[in-house]
Amino acid sequence: MTKDHGPSIKNDEKYEALRRDGMSKTKAARIANTPNSGKKGGKAEKYEDRTKQELYDQAKKVGIEGRSKMTKSQLIDALRNS
Structure with missing residues (x-):
């Protein structure tokens, strides 16, 4: 249970x-x-193909701190390693 x-x-x-x-x-x-x-499916868009705003919004959803000062590549790294 x-x-x-x-x-x-x-x-x-x-x-x-x-x-x-x-x-x-x-x-x-x-x-x-x-x-x-x-859910599985592998249909998510690659991080590199997303806009910085989309990456920022995803980082906000998962609670990554310091996201407002990150570059696009830093957001990608943070999302992959969170």
């Missing part, structure tokens, strides 16, 4: 799976709270 982690975690099952895999609480929460985080 999945534990209820409260309103701050949107997908408790995904969060617990990520924590079992050794992910930090912060990173697991960020991923578990991202809409469609569990």
Whole structure:
């Protein structure tokens, strides 16, 4: 049975799976709270093909700090390593 982690975690099952895999609480929460985080399909547009604003908006969704001062390439790196 999945534990209820409260309103701050949107997908408790995904969060617990990520924590079992050794992910930090912060990173697991960020991923578990991202809409469609569990869906697969490989149809997402490549980061390099997105605008800086689109990358900024995605960084905002996942809670990357310092995003307002980042260049496009820095946003891509932050998104890939968050």
